[in-house]
Amino acid sequence: MKIEFVNLSRQYQAYHQYIDLQIQKTLTQSSFIMGEQVKALEKELQVYTKSPYVVACSSGTDALLLSLMTLGVQKGDEVITTPFSFFASSEVIAFLGARPVFVDIDEKTYNIDPLLIEEKITPRTKAILPVSLFGQVCDMDEINALALSYGLSVIEDASQSFGALYKQRKSCSLSELATTSFFPSKPLGCYGDGGAVFCQKEEHAQKISSLIKHGQTKRYEHRYIGLNARLDTIQAGVLLAKLPFLDDELKRRQEIAQYYSQNLKNCVVPMVSQDRESVFAQYSIRVQNRDQLISKLQELGIPTAVHYPIPLHLQEAFSYLGYRLGDFPVSERVSKEILSLPMSAFLLQEEQEYIIDHFNFLNS
Structure with missing residues (x-):
């Protein structure tokens, strides 16, 4: 697929x-x-x-x-x-x-x-x-x-x-x-x-x-x-x-996100505060073996993205600001683990099940 x-x-x-x-x-x-x-x-x-x-x-x-x-x-x-x-x-x-x-x-x-x-x-x-x-x-x-x-x-x-x-x-x-x-x-x-x-x-x-x-x-x-x-x-x-179609799409995105969160295993799924509704511009999880998973998922026709692999304080363009590795530990930790899975209002049920099944198998 x-x-x-x-x-x-x-x-x-x-x-x-x-x-x-x-x-x-x-x-x-x-x-x-x-x-x-x-x-x-x-x-x-x-x-x-x-x-x-x-x-x-x-x-x-x-x-x-x-x-x-x-x-x-x-x-x-x-x-x-x-x-x-x-x-x-x-x-x-x-x-x-x-x-x-x-x-x-x-x-x-x-x-x-x-x-x-x-x-x-x-x-x-x-x-x-x-x-x-x-x-x-x-x-x-x-x-x-x-x-x-x-x-x-x-x-x-x-x-x-x-x-x-x-x-x-x-x-x-x-x-x-x-x-x-x-x-x-x-x-x-x-x-x-x-x-x-x-x-x-x-x-x-x-x-x-x-x-x-x-x-x-x-x-x-x-x-x-x-x-x-x-x-x-x-x-x-x-x-x-x-x-005019946006709100219907957002409901579908939330349904897809909920299905991901209920069925993905051995990863940190997104947390949405109780007083908020996310539009899930990305569905981003955290995993320990990201690079290996990306490669294997790609072989199975499952694209992924990393939002974002390098925190801004460690970007070369901002080196003049004088920040160092360790200055923002949470951002640095998340950047090493974050992984985005396919997400749109037009993701089919069978496609999502294919993603989940293969992710869980590879990440077991």
């Missing part, structure tokens, strides 16, 4: 009439940049998350960068974040000349440990950037309360958690700013790069709307040094076509 890690082809076949209609609409209108579908998508995202303001943009990475720029993060500032994440979450901090300040993760959720944040706050701290990893929202109430007491901003990196629930509230509506990614493999993905910034304040939304088009406030009038970070109209159309 040959299994896809994320089966986007099956998803397209299920929704192709709606996706094709949106793409054809853009082609017919020939409004490829800032077409009407972009504004329509922003409105739908606003309704879905109950976030007051939404600005669509060119990628999840640009969404993070735009959020930091909106807050005025610059050289000499510090932003507290997690070392166990995709590179972009800290890359954008460093790109602006600020310093990523890492805080270790909770070993059960893999999200930043809120109990360890306060000791890292200094007079140079500008913001806290927690990452809602693998589809589960961080401890946002605790993080927001701490930030408020120190006069700091919070940006939720919700690149993997769009659609997730935290105490019956949607990810992306829980902090001053939030960002997400619409990379194709995300629970809500387009057919290229795409992202969005979610704002609680109108002034932030207005500034970001300017920053995505070179800092323009009017045509050829530039208030800020900005970016070319607009979302393509075709990508907005794809997302508009997929969004």
